[in-house]
Amino acid sequence: MDKKEFRVLIKYCFLKGNNAVETKYWLDAEFLDTAPGKSTIKDWYAMFRGGEMSTEDGERSERPREVVTDENILKNPQNDFE
Template identity: 75%
Template sequence: MDKKEFSVLIKYCFLKGKNTVEVQTWLNAEFADTASGKSTIKDGYAKFRRDEMSTEDGECSGRPKEVIAKT
């Protein structure tokens, strides 16, 4: 599963009233090889508590996606 799909699952659990430990236990049981880490779940819950309900990644400053090599 990709990051977006895990964000949707974390949001679902948040809306169902599950706590972060329950979410992590469930994700580890269902998706043992690819489950999100504890910090990802906590970050998602913090975002949802701030009423930022989008599961999309926001824009961020910094390095561009493509790097132009100098020759």
């Protein structure tokens, strides 16, 4: 089962009124070795309590489109690196 599916199950337990410990116990019983850890469940519960009900990953900053190397700097004479 992937992370997204576990998030949906955690949200289900949250909306059902279970606390994080009950959710962890249930997921461990049902999914043995693949269940998320206690801290992951607590983090998602905190987000749900805060009003964030999406189970999608949050936005992340992306890596730069080009890596800054000496070669890239020399290609662009408008750089003011001195």
